[in-house]
Amino acid sequence: MPINAKNNLYEQFFNLSIEMLCVVNVRGYLQTVNPSFIQTLGYSEEKLLSTPILDFIHPDDVETTAREFKKLYLGQYALFFENRYRHKKGHYLIFSWNCYIDIKSELIYAIAREVTEQTRIREQFQNLQDALEQETIYAETDIRGVITKVNDNFCDISGYSREDLIGSTHKLINSGYHPTSFFSDIWKKISAGKVWSGVITNRSKAGGYYHVQSILIPIFNKNKISHYIAIRQDITDKVKSEDDRLKALRILSETSSAAKVGGWELVVSTGELSWTDETFRILEVDKVDGLTPFLEDGLQLFITEDLPIIEEAVNRAVEFGEPYELELQASTPKGNIKWVYTNGKANYKDGKIVTISGTIQDIHERKLIETKYNQERQKSVVNAKFSALGELSASIAHEINNPLGVISGYAELLQLTSCKASPECISEKSTAILKSCDRIAHIVQSLKKFSRSDVKSKYTVCLLNDLINEAIILTRPKFKQHLIKLQCNHIENSKIQCNEIEVEQVIVNLLNNAIDAVSELPDKWVDISVTETKQHYNISITDAGSGIPLDKHISIFEPFITSKSADEGTGLGLSIVKGILDSHGAKVSIDNNNKNTCFIINFPKMNKE
Numbered sequence: 001m002p003i004n005a006k007n008n009l010y011e012q013f014f015n016l017s018i019e020m021l022c023v024v025n026v027r028g029y030l031q032t033v034n035p036s037f038i039q040t041l042g043y044s045e046e047k048l049l050s051t052p053i054l055d056f057i058h059p060d061d062v063e064t065t066a067r068e069f070k071k072l073y074l075g076q077y078a079l080f081f082e083n084r085y086r087h088k089k090g091h092y093l094i095f096s097w098n099c100y101i102d103i104k105s106e107l108i109y110a111i112a113r114e115v116t117e118q119t120r121i122r123e124q125f126q127n128l129q130d131a132l133e134q135e136t137i138y139a140e141t142d143i144r145g146v147i148t149k150v151n152d153n154f155c156d157i158s159g160y161s162r163e164d165l166i167g168s169t170h171k172l173i174n175s176g177y178h179p180t181s182f183f184s185d186i187w188k189k190i191s192a193g194k195v196w197s198g199v200i201t202n203r204s205k206a207g208g209y210y211h212v213q214s215i216l217i218p219i220f221n222k223n224k225i226s227h228y229i230a231i232r233q234d235i236t237d238k239v240k241s242e243d244d245r246l247k248a249l250r251i252l253s254e255t256s257s258a259a260k261v262g263g264w265e266l267v268v269s270t271g272e273l274s275w276t277d278e279t280f281r282i283l284e285v286d287k288v289d290g291l292t293p294f295l296e297d298g299l300q301l302f303i304t305e306d307l308p309i310i311e312e313a314v315n316r317a318v319e320f321g322e323p324y325e326l327e328l329q330a331s332t333p334k335g336n337i338k339w340v341y342t343n344g345k346a347n348y349k350d351g352k353i354v355t356i357s358g359t360i361q362d363i364h365e366r367k368l369i370e371t372k373y374n375q376e377r378q379k380s381v382v383n384a385k386f387s388a389l390g391e392l393s394a395s396i397a398h399e400i401n402n403p404l405g406v407i408s409g410y411a412e413l414l415q416l417t418s419c420k421a422s423p424e425c426i427s428e429k430s431t432a433i434l435k436s437c438d439r440i441a442h443i444v445q446s447l448k449k450f451s452r453s454d455v456k457s458k459y460t461v462c463l464l465n466d467l468i469n470e471a472i473i474l475t476r477p478k479f480k481q482h483l484i485k486l487q488c489n490h491i492e493n494s495k496i497q498c499n500e501i502e503v504e505q506v507i508v509n510l511l512n513n514a515i516d517a518v519s520e521l522p523d524k525w526v527d528i529s530v531t532e533t534k535q536h537y538n539i540s541i542t543d544a545g546s547g548i549p550l551d552k553h554i555s556i557f558e559p560f561i562t563s564k565s566a567d568e569g570t571g572l573g574l575s576i577v578k579g580i581l582d583s584h585g586a587k588v589s590i591d592n593n594n595k596n597t598c599f600i601i602n603f604p605k606m607n608k609e
Helices: 002-015 035-041 043-050 059-073 116-135 154-156 181-192 235-241 242-259 275-282 293-299 308-318 364-416 423-451 463-483 500-518 573-583
Strands: 020-024 030-033 078-086 091-101 107-114 136-140 147-150 195-205 209-221 224-234 261-267 271-273 322-329 337-347 352-362 462-463 486-491 495-498 523-531 536-543 588-590 597-604
Touching: 002 195, 020 035, 030 043, 035 043, 035 181, 043 322, 059 091, 059 107, 091 116, 091 271, 136 154, 181 195, 181 209, 242 486, 261 275, 271 275, 271 293, 275 352, 293 308, 308 352, 337 364, 364 500, 462 463, 462 500, 462 536, 463 486, 463 495, 463 500, 463 523, 463 536, 495 500, 500 523, 573 588
Parallel strands: 486 523
Antiparallel strands: 020 030, 020 107, 078 091, 091 107, 136 147, 136 224, 195 209, 209 224, 261 271, 261 352, 322 337, 337 352, 462 495, 523 536, 536 597, 588 597
């Protein structure tokens, strides 16, 4: 064949080969590469030929690769080795190299194969092999069933040495527990090329029984069984405690069902959900064998208003590991709307979030009871409010009668003296009338505001000064009626976040109680003061009374506990005070260190942010 024809043939072979072919010069540069090389790595031919070959090598493989090249230059005829080569997109591929050097030209002729996937599979298989040998009871036998290999775990559990086991069959550890047909069936199945799994009871060298969960696997070579592998797990303790385990599972299931609490787990990488049976029951989802719910399926079970809430909570748990606890409404496939409590927490592996797990609880009945309780509580608050208005009505009527008398008197005087009166006289009397009207209007406005009832509690930023002043306006007539001295000491700009009507009712209730307590005393006084700590504003309402016995400090805030006669009170006032303050995160207590009767309200300060 002519030389040119041969050269053309070699060139054609070089260009069409699916193998990656290249030539490397003594300076460490690729001198030529075939199209397969270019296609595999994604670089242009110009980039590959103009860049030192070691620049493409993974940093951890540079030294090894350089050492292999050096062997060629030192006279080794051919090399076989692997390294990692950087793809244009930044990831690395594993290449298996077959290199030959031409001493005269000092050129290296190389064939590379991309073996990334094969290497991964090989490593996985090796890892599996290592794991099996380390974590299981492992043995290999030839096609006749003669043991050829065992690991330390086999020796430990059986009590036999390697020398005892290798060359023997498994009859050495036969316990006699199983009938002959049991092993005949096993042998028939695995010799037919099928895998057998089940529990086998064996006997150790010391005579004791042990139980192993076994998998017997036929291994093929060129379509023929070459040997068998036995992989076993010691389940002796499990077998012995199986009854206890089943009993515990039954109790757990019954407890979970009674408490209406289910469990769940989300696999972050796949979105796959695992639910306990109780979770299926709570969400009224039919459990179908072989079908697994996914995250999207679970999220769609919440009502439209709550869907963004649970989505954000799950997303933040997946992304940042933030735990959450939520009360939401689920819309079940059966068309029911029910309240559920659900929580979730992140589970880490190697520093990464791999799963989110938590519980879900049916709280629908509890929420219905809470709603009914809140409705009844609101009714009690309103009733107590109107009861307080009833107590104040007589003194307020008297308070209004005084300015009405002024208005009436001055109006009659103006009528009688309208012709004779001077402008100054008319102005003086009309000013007195206007002041009296303002006084009545202020009292009526405060009454109107106090009697208002909100369906929903509206929390706004309020000044304690304003709340106390409004309460004083409503109770001042009663203070005057009983000739009780009232002192008040404020702190400017003492802001709290609250429902102003409810807090005003609290102060009115406590002031009314103080008035009733001191109305028959010779020395009658009530003092209101506001102090502050780093985190709280404290309202102290102190009266001239001699205090409340210590054994009554707790019970006095319970419903229907009162020191008044049956026709003077229901005993609901202080229990409502406590209920309102509890809903505000505030506390009411009795000052043990004060010789007089002193109630203290602790309001949390507003967050400056």
